[in-house]
Every structure is written in C-alpha cells, then in structure tokens.
Amino acid sequence: MPQPSSLEAKIAARKRTLESQGLLRRRQLLSPHPIESKSTQFVHQGQVMLNFSSNDYLGLSREPALARALYQSALKYGVGSGASPLVTGYSEAHFALEQKLCQQTGHEAALLLSSGFSANTTLMKTLFDKTDVVLADKLVHASIIDGLKESGAEFKRFLHNSLEGAERLLNTHSAAALITESVFSMDGDKAPIAELSKLCRAKGVWLIVDDAHGFGTDTQFINAEDTSKHNATDAEQIDVQIVTFGKALGCQGAAILGSQALIDFLVSNAREYIYSTALSPANAALALASLEYIEQHSELVEKLNSNISLFKGLCAAAGIKLHGSDTAIQPLVIGDAQQTMDIALRLKSLGVWVGAIRPPTVPQGSARLRITLSASHSEADIAHCIAALAKVLPDELKNAAQ
Template sequence: MDFIDEELKRLKDKNLYRVLRPVSTPQDHRIKIAGKSFILLSSNNYLGLANHKLIKKKSAEALIKYGTGAGASRLISGNIELYDELEKTISRFKRTESALVFSSGYAANVGTISALASEKDTIFSDELNHASIIDGCRLSGADIKVYPHSNADKLEWMVKKYRGRGKKFIITDSIFSMDGDIAPLGEIKNIASKHGCILFVDDAHATGVLGKTGRGSSELFRIDGRIDIYMGTLSKALGSAGGFICGKKELIDFLINKSRSFIYSTGLPPSALAAGTAAIELIEKDRSLRDKLLKNVEILKAGLDSLGYDTMKSETQIIPVLMKSEELAIRAFNFLYENGIFVPAIRPPTVPPNMSRLRITVMATHTMKEMEFVLDVFSKMRRAIRI
C-alpha cells in the first residue's frame, strides 16, 4: 500500500510525524520513559488523583469484588451496580437532575450530539471546540455554523441570522484544551436563553478545577442547573476513565435509548467506576489539592511570561507556549526532553498552521523545586534554540 508510505514520508518531511513513548511509572508529577526520569508537564491528571493512595485503594477493592471488566454493554449485562452510585454522585456534584456515564469523553460528545441533532437542526459551534465535538456535529448531519472563538457578539449575530426551522444548539468547551482560556459562559447562556437555543457545554478540563468547590464552569459563572447538556470526563482531574453527560432525566433516558456510542460500547471496568466516585467525594471534602494546583499555575505562568514566552490567553492549568513553526516546536521539545522535562510539541492538525506550541499542563503534585527547575530550563532554552 504505497499511499501509506507516501503519507508517512510527507508527515516526517513536514515535522508532523508522531510516535508513542511507553511510560513505565504511574501518572504523576514525575514519570519514566525508556528508563529516564522526567518532570511531567503534559498530563491531564491535574490533581494527581490517578496515583492518589485513597483512590487506588477504592479502585483495588472494586477490582477484587467485581473483576477486571464489565463483560458487555450496559444495556446487556455490563451495567455494574457501581454505575448507579457514580451517576448519582456526578449529578449531585454537578447540581443536575441526572447523569449518564460513557466509555470516554469522546464517546460522550460524539454520541450525544449525533443523537440529539439532525439534518433539520442548526448547531453553532466555537471554532476551537474539541475534535469530539466537531465529529459529533458532522455525524449529526445538522447545519453547522462555526463562530469566531469566544466571540459572544458574533455568536448572537449568527443565531439571529440563521433562524432555521429545526432545533438550535450552541456548543462550546468551557476550558479550551489547546489554548487554556475560558469561554464567556455567562454571555453565551444569556444568548441561548434569549433565542431559544439548547446549550451544550463541554466541561472536560474544568471539572474538579474551576469554581469555589471544583464543580466546574457552571459554579464559576453561577449558572448551576441552567446548562441544558453538561458534559464532563472522569479521566482528567478525577484521575479515572470515562466521560459523562448531565441534565434532565428525560435527556438521560433519551440517550440510553438513542446514543449509539453508549448503546454499542462495553461498560467501563469496575475499578474505574469506583475511582471516579471516590475522586469526586475527595474533591468535595478537601480543597487543598485545588488550591495547590492554582498556586502552581500562578507561579509557572508568571515565570514563563517574565521570560518573554507567549502563553497566549491562558487563564487555567493549560498553558500553551507558542512556537509558531513546527520545526521550532520540535526543537523545543527535544531540548526539554534532553533536560528531563516532558512536554510534547502540539502541531497541525491539532492546532492551525503556524500555531504550533508546547502545551504545558500543571499538576497539584508538582513541587516548588520542580517549578524552579522548569523555569531555569526554559530560560536556558531561549538562548539555546534562539526563540
């Protein structure tokens, strides 16, 4: 199959080729790759819960009691009773009526959007929304209108212009996964209410992080219970695996019957379900990890800004360091790798051309010494590779 070889060569020539690197340690602030220790600055395990003693204990107990896998889809025999406990915990945490857990965040977005929207409907989608949202919109067959990033005025103009005969959806990330900025959800919610739109918010990177108690963007913007379709993941700040949708009970019942990614996926391992419940309960009781995360974010972003790096409009634990060219991003990654810091280069098609970057993600478990070391290496890197 010559076309495969040709495409791989093209990717290599354009500095877009990707490889897998086996990690031999738990996901934490330090990992080992090929026997070498690195400070990890690319994990979504924001609170360090994937390697937290209590979470691992609860996960192990579920493994012993229920076994390693669900064995079937939830509508067959894979609906382990731990699902009920987890979904009740999620809906309480998110202040919604009900919740439904999917096999991944990707499955939650693709399966929900494609089940709810159809050819008669119109979707207004932020231009920087996650790939899973984009794919769900495409699968739905709806008329997709992409609005400029976080531009509420332009969004409202488009909603007024494209009145369509079917349902209207506004879909947005809360924290954008590559830029680290936050959508103006207060304004977007007002637009949705004013013009009769269904609001869908992807809270994957905000769950456990944003808001006074970590409930997410709805808490930050004081719109708890007012988001029609509220998506989140168990695999980021919660340190487990899976995705979820929150909303009215009728929405959840509809998805159980109509969402293909839910219906045709095997249930999650019992250990992941128990870990998700334990993580939410820990976040509700203990704010110290969130406080530590926010402090680390403040220190690292201020340091990078003072060194002259372009961190774009980040205001969260996701801190992009703009390199523009793919070549420079690769050189920066290699320099950091050689100095014991793991931060992959993000290149097209994940980001637009000439917007390649290092995507730093901060964790609560990073130490002050590690933050100081990272900033020292970034200082040296400016001179070494002439950024």
C-alpha cells in the same frame, strides 16, 4: 513478489508526507516511578523526566488512596462490566456515580461512557440530524466536530470566544443548540459561559458545554449539605454538560449530564451506548471515590492555583511571554512545527517533558509547547521547568511568543 496493495501505497505515501512536514506522530514508551513516588515524574529511556504535559491536574492518577479504592472495587465488582448497559452491564456502582455527578452539578440525570471523545461524538450524532442547525465555537474539540459531521446537521462556527459572533449567528439562524468548552484544551482560556447562557436562553436554544478541562479544577463541587453553591457549568446556566474522568479525576470514563428526558432519549437511541460494553463498575466506583476525594481535599485546587500563579510569575521574570491563560494549560506558541519539535527535544535532554502540539491539532502556523501544571508539582519542579525553557528558547521567542 506480491504486488503492493493500494492501501499499502496510500499508507506509505501519507507517512512520507507527514515526515516531510514534521507532523508524523509516534508513541513514546514511558515507565512510571512506584505509586508512592511523585506523580510528576516518569522514566523515559533510562532518564527521569519531570512531566509537564499531563492532564492529571490534581495529581490523582497516582494517589495511593485511589489505587486502594480501585483495588477494593475490583474485588467487589470484578474487573469488567461484561455486557452493554442495557443487558447486564449497568450496576449499582454506575448508578451511584451518576447520582453523585447530578448532585454536584444540579442536572437531573447522567449517562456514563468510556471516554470523553465517545461522550461528545455520541451526544452529537444521536441528538442532532439534518433538520438541525448547530452553532459552535471555532475551537471546539475534534470529537465534537466529528460527531456533528456524522449527524448531518448544518454546522456554523463563530470566532473563538466571540460573544458578538455567537449573537450574530443566533440572530440569523434558527439554531437547535450552541456548543462551547468550559476551558479550551489548547489555549487554556475560558468561555464566557454566563453571557452565552443569557444569549441562548433568550433564543430558546440549548447551551452545551464540554467541561473536560474545567471539571474538578475550575468548579466548586456542590456538597449535599450545601446546595446553595452553583458553578459556571452547572444546570443553572447550561442544558447539557459533558465531563471526563481522565483529567482532574485522574481515572477513566466520561458522562453526559442533562435532563431526564435527554438521558432517556440517549439510552434508547445512542448506538455507542446500546452496543458497547459498559464502563467497568470498578472504574465507575473509582471515579466516585475520586470525586469524594476532591471534596475532602480542597487544598489540591488551591495548590494547583498557586502553582499556576508561580509559573506565570517566573515566566514573566525570565522574559517568557505566555498566551494569557489563567488555567493549568499554559501554551507557548512557537509557530513552526519542526522548531517546536526541536525545542521540545532539547527540553527532554534537560529532564523536562512538555507536549509539542502541531497541526492539525492546532491551526497552521501556531505550533506550540503545551505546558500543563499539576497540584503535584513542587516549587522546585516549576523553577526547573522555567530554567530549562529560558535555556532552550531563542531570544526572539522569549519576547515574541504569543
């Protein structure tokens, strides 16, 4: 018998450790209903589940009109880009999407990538180096942290959403940039963008905002006919905006938005952009179609906001204390990782699929149910979710979850 390699031993040991801590991750095989059916339902092991764990905030990932748009785009452009954007992978579909994003946000230029994680890491490790000091909110996304670590920049973090902490660091460090998120992915709360912008402007420091969970739901898109409208996360207040297409837009890809000088710098220096096959033109055209669909269907955001209000009201009536979020992300902090997993499993037995979030995604002792709402949820869906939560949560958690 061959002797096990050191890597095999390391993998096995790590698996045992994660299992003992209740932190081992496993993929779940899901089967969607037909495209015409509700986007909030899927099938798992033969059981129809209500989906309260997706980031598909407007229900567009299964919108028939957008499925048709993707089909038509694939017929026009093919199914792949075939090359890096700097070879033959940059098409009119990419250009049109970039122009639309700039029109809606007020930024001068855009750069498309295949995912939000890639966009964040690309920006951080290309823009910064060991000569830079970068400030960031304590709860920024892992992709931002990974990119900053790889950049070699000196990285300072302030307490979550603390203006006092941000100002203190700005006063004590000659920083190149301050980074935050528009809507935080685990707590669902919003950054004080206007106040942070004022602090950064006074110091000549760039404000960079990861707008993954706000774009399309917490923004008022700017139409060509009405450029007087502005958002909390547009070029009026921030220097660089990262948006993703896999959440409210329901498709795939991401973009870095900023000045023409920044985008030109990234085109020439970002290794991920230079050496990766470009986002497919069909997906770029789909993202454009999704942006236009949201512009034409403002009732989707209104329905999402209505569902958020209904969910919070029903939770209050059931004695379920939430985390204080006003967005589609509604965390219910349990604390213990294994108990969180057990509660999520009981919810699944009742036909409700809710994300069970454990360390290291969230800090130790703050494992939680991450309940996410969609414009596609009906009032009956939300009522069923609340009834299931009321049934599986122990009384002390109903009243003590923070």
